[in-house]
Amino acid sequence: MGKKAPPPYPLHPVLLVDDELHTLASFDIALRSHGINNTIRCQDSREVAGILDHQPVEIILLDLMMPHISGDDILKDVSQRFPDLPVIIVTGVNEVGTAVRCIQQGAFDYVLKPVEIERLLPSIRRALEIRQLRRENSRLASSFFEKDPVRPEVFSEIITGNDTMKALFRYCEAIAEGRQPVLITGETGVGKESIARAIHDLSGRAGEYVTINVAGLDDQIFADTLFGHAKGAFTGADRNRSGLVEKAAGGSLFLDEIGDLSEASQVKLLRFLEEREYYPLGSDQISHSDARVIVATHRNLEQQLQKGLFRTDLFYRLRTHRIQVPPLRERKDDIPALLDFFLTQAAAEFKKEKPRCPDPLIPLLADYDFPGNVRELRALAFDAMSHQRGTTLSMAFFHKEISVTTPSRNAPAKGFAQKSWAAGLDRLPTLKDADQELITEALRRSSNNQRAAALLLGITPQALNQRLKRQV
Numbered sequence: 001m002g003k004k005a006p007p008p009y010p011l012h013p014v015l016l017v018d019d020e021l022h023t024l025a026s027f028d029i030a031l032r033s034h035g036i037n038n039t040i041r042c043q044d045s046r047e048v049a050g051i052l053d054h055q056p057v058e059i060i061l062l063d064l065m066m067p068h069i070s071g072d073d074i075l076k077d078v079s080q081r082f083p084d085l086p087v088i089i090v091t092g093v094n095e096v097g098t099a100v101r102c103i104q105q106g107a108f109d110y111v112l113k114p115v116e117i118e119r120l121l122p123s124i125r126r127a128l129e130i131r132q133l134r135r136e137n138s139r140l141a142s143s144f145f146e147k148d149p150v151r152p153e154v155f156s157e158i159i160t161g162n163d164t165m166k167a168l169f170r171y172c173e174a175i176a177e178g179r180q181p182v183l184i185t186g187e188t189g190v191g192k193e194s195i196a197r198a199i200h201d202l203s204g205r206a207g208e209y210v211t212i213n214v215a216g217l218d219d220q221i222f223a224d225t226l227f228g229h230a231k232g233a234f235t236g237a238d239r240n241r242s243g244l245v246e247k248a249a250g251g252s253l254f255l256d257e258i259g260d261l262s263e264a265s266q267v268k269l270l271r272f273l274e275e276r277e278y279y280p281l282g283s284d285q286i287s288h289s290d291a292r293v294i295v296a297t298h299r300n301l302e303q304q305l306q307k308g309l310f311r312t313d314l315f316y317r318l319r320t321h322r323i324q325v326p327p328l329r330e331r332k333d334d335i336p337a338l339l340d341f342f343l344t345q346a347a348a349e350f351k352k353e354k355p356r357c358p359d360p361l362i363p364l365l366a367d368y369d370f371p372g373n374v375r376e377l378r379a380l381a382f383d384a385m386s387h388q389r390g391t392t393l394s395m396a397f398f399h400k401e402i403s404v405t406t407p408s409r410n411a412p413a414k415g416f417a418q419k420s421w422a423a424g425l426d427r428l429p430t431l432k433d434a435d436q437e438l439i440t441e442a443l444r445r446s447s448n449n450q451r452a453a454a455l456l457l458g459i460t461p462q463a464l465n466q467r468l469k470r471q472v
Contacts, residue, residue, distance in 0.1 A: 030120075181295065208248055223268055245289045
């Protein structure tokens with residue numbers, strides 16, 4: 001089976017306007033050799049207006065000195081009718097005054113002939129990035145007052161009714177069609193990979209969604225895995241092998257745990273992000289890719305920067321779009337729906353009837369910090385179902401797991417003396433006052449559910465009821 005043709009890039013073509021055929025051909029070949037394969041050649045300047053009326057165009061490369069209609073006149077017309085369309089002047093006119101006039105009329109850049117591709121390519125890429133960012137900003141502005149995502153079905157695997165999460169979904173929709181990298185941060189277990197997958201699904205990209213966890217990969221394995229190798233590149237390389245970058249062509253490449261990447265591998269990733277090109281190991285033939293790179297980490301990259309463990313240039317290249325997924329303790333209103341969802345899954349897996357959730361369970365879970373986040377809640381639900389025998393979930397199981405097996409993140413670490421909360425008080429309350437305060441706080445945390453409040457206080461509901469009667 002032959003190698004599949006790369007998808008068109010950019011989505012809308014680059015319009016090449018020059019009256020010399022050999023110049024158009026050389027531009028086209030140079031751009032295609034660097035991955036820009038969607039172009040339109042125009043030798044007759046009189047055809048430009050018609051092309052723009054019937055065909056969306058991403059960028060125009062425009063000569064100034066042409067018969068019929070000059071580049072100056074085309075630039076004026078484009079600036080008036082399509083003010084967001086970047087025009088790069090490519091001309092042999094080496095006059096400062098002409099260059100200044102073109103920039104004042106709206107030209108994005110001014111490049112002199114004979115053109116060096118190393119000078120032209122950065123300008124084209126910068127124009128493409130700015131064009132895409134403007135589209136994303138426009139989508140963000142139009143969705144600013146919307147409460148729900150436009151395509152909620154894409155996020156169906158992420159169970160939430162939380163407003164912060166819905167705002168995050170709308171941001172994903174706004175940036176999904178872009179080509180810039182996306183940095184997803186958040187604690188372990190919050191669902192970063194689910195967000196990455198949703199971005200890919202929203203993008204409309206025809207290529208595959210390819211994932212890899214880069215934690216623990218040394219530099220050679222990282223390069224081989226991403227970029228592949230040529231036959232004979234190292235001992236055992238008995239044939240050419242393509243990497244994940246090629247597999248993700250026209251799609252998305254998700255790199256998890258990017259904060260654990262070695263410095264040498266960070267350099268290779270940075271070059272790929274900036275140039276969109278790479279060399280397979282042992283090969284001197286350059287390859288190109290339009291794969292969208294999405295990365296995730298549970299680490300604090302700002303702290304990694306300060307420690308010298310993460311490159312500053314790579315960090316700012318990655319954070320063009322940054323998504324911070326909130327921990328479960330910041331969206332505890334999602335706990336009931338998440339628990340119900342996981343119990344349904346677990347019941348199906350264990351072939352059991354889904355049990356009833358006792359009233360005090362949700363307040364108990366809401367009072368817990370969930371250091372493992374959504375993943376921990378899922379594990380608790382499945383573990384509970386594996387032990388389930390009756391028609392109602394066992395409160396004793398959850399109470400034991402939360403208080404003993406999986407301590408709260410606020411619990412002191414092992415090996416450290418536990419300091420009493422009372423040691424910080426200037427004046428000790430009376431036992432009666434302390435009793436009242438603890439009962440009031442337990443009722444607040446349990447939304448006035450006395451059974452749940454009694455569980456939090458470690459007493460029976462009857463004992464709590466007696467104390468409440470004495471307070472009246």
